[in-house]
Amino acid sequence: MLAQLIVVLVQYGRDPQNLARLLLERETGAIAEGLSRHGERLAFQLPPELAERYGTSASGYVARVRTASGVVLYSQCDEECTEHFLPLDLHPPSFWMRIITPGYPLTFAGGRTVEIGNRSVFIEIAVASDPQRAVWNVLGEEALDHMLVPMSLTLIFVLGATLFSIRSALRPVRQQAEQAERLDPLKSDARLEEAGMPLEIARLAGAVNRSYARTRDLMAAQKLFTSAIAHEIRTPLAVIRLELERIDHPAARRALGELDELGHFVQQLLTLARLEAVDRTGFEAVGLDDLGRETVEALAPFVYEQGASIAFEASSNPVVMARPSLIRDAARNLIENAVRHGGPGVSIKVGTDGGPGLFVQDDGIGFDPAPPAGDAPGHYRRAGGLGIGLEIVRRIMALHGGQLETERDAPRGTRARLVFPTEDVPLTPAR
Known part of the structure; x- marks a missing residue:
């Protein structure tokens, strides 16, 4: 637009006669705004904005307004009128112009006929110099009328079309981003769609898919490594336990207790390894009251053997989509955490709520809310605990789209509290 503006200004600048004609038309049109008609009588009042130019002498501009019959309605003329204007007794033409001195600054004389009602009025002007730079006003109006306005409209349409094209071109990127947000790296079929995508987007999707594949391979290798270590440790632990059971000594009894803790830890490692292979497509509708009651009944003997107590508090049997065993x-x-780390005689209450959620509450010694140095955010350790049991719970809830709150x-x-996502599930829970 700037280049075209410069070209237009140069073209007008090379044709001073055309500029003089445009200035004559503009000035006579502005003077004609002062004409009025009262019956058959014509009157003229110089517009205020032209007073400095045509209302004073020696301004470099002169003007005369007369009827076709030679009656002068307004005149600012001196000897220049006689020199440059047409005689009063000459019937005026519709338009005339004469260049006084070629080139710049513009010097010319001319006039044109305007109609007011059924009467003709002849307006003449002469420009001996252009101290008020009226020619620049003409150039500005020409640029505005013939270039800036059309090109601005064009620019609006071009920008609109460009933005629409960009949005259309980036729509596949947005779709891929939304799909990537929903990807589950634990699913074996988690991948971005490459078919039907632009070449660049398809390449990006392919790179993401390959990255996910490498991540799944690493997770599978880690699961295999953890599972293998846990299985290898279980056999020597069993042998050590058999040997310790044959020794009748208090130290052996204490070692058996420590060995049980180690065996429990190994079992938890195996559970963590198995969680990585869980298929979420096998989830079903589960009633939390039913599931909580069954769990309490199964663990009650263990709880009572440890000198603790346990009770179940049912609610409206909220239904969630889940893997019951998990x-x-x-x-x-x-x-088990409450029994092992809650202290002697701890009382445990298990219940459900409409969150939907399932909670385990005890009156034991509690936990330290400030995580030790090196622990991941959101982790805590019970007194004397390793925290791996809670990590198992967190991963189980992550698989279900929920979370563990403590x-x-x-x-x-x-x-x-096990917090489950709110979603529509069948009203009849599967057992």
């Missing part, structure tokens, strides 16, 4: 494992880990329970104790 939710039982999560609830069992929370209950908090102190006033006046003492801990409340752990």
Whole structure:
């Protein structure tokens, strides 16, 4: 647009006669705004904005307004009128112009006929110099009328079309981004769609798919490594336990207790390894009351043997989409945590709520809400615990799209809650 503006200005600048004609038309049109008619009588009042130019002498501009019969309605003329204007007794033409001195600054004289009602009025002007730079006003109006306005409209349409084209071109990118947000790296078929995409987007999607494949391979290798180590450790642990059971000594009894803790830790490692291979497509509608009651009944003997107590508090049997065995494992880990780390005689209550959620609450010694240095955010350790049981619970809930919430329970104790996502599920739970 700037280049075209410069070209237009240069073209007009090379043709001073055309500029003089445009200035004559503009000035006579502005003077004609002062004409009025009262019956058959014509009157003229110089517009205020032209007073400085045509209302004073020696301004470099002169003007005369007269009827076709030679009656002068307005005149600012001196000897220049006689020199440059047409005689009063000459019937005026519709338009005339004469260049006084070729080139710049513009010097010319001319006039044109305007109609007001059925009467003709002849307006003449002469420009001996252009101290008010009226020619620049003409150039500005020409640029505005013939270039800036059309090109601005064109620019608006071009920008609109460009933005539409960009949005259309980037739509596949947005779709791929939305699909990437929904990808689950634990699913074996998690991948971005490459078919039907522009070449560049398809390449990006292919790179993401390959990255996911490498991540799944690493996770599979880690699971295999963890599982193999856990299986290798279980056999020597069993042998050591058999040998310790043959020794009748208090130190052997204490070693057996430590060995049981180690065996429990190995079992939890195996559980973590198995979680990585869970297929989420096998989820089903589960009633949390039914599941919680079954878990409490199964663990009650273990709880009572440890000198603790346990009770179940049912609600409206909220239904969630889940793998029942995994939710039982999560609830069992929370209950075992309460028994092992809640202190002697701890009282445990298991219940459900309409969140939907399942909670395990105890009146034990609680936990330290500030994680030790090096622990990941959101982790905590019970007194004397390793925290791996809670990590299992967290991963189980992550698989279900939920989370584990833990908090102190006033006046003492801990409340752990399995929070499930709110979603539409069948009203009849599967057992």
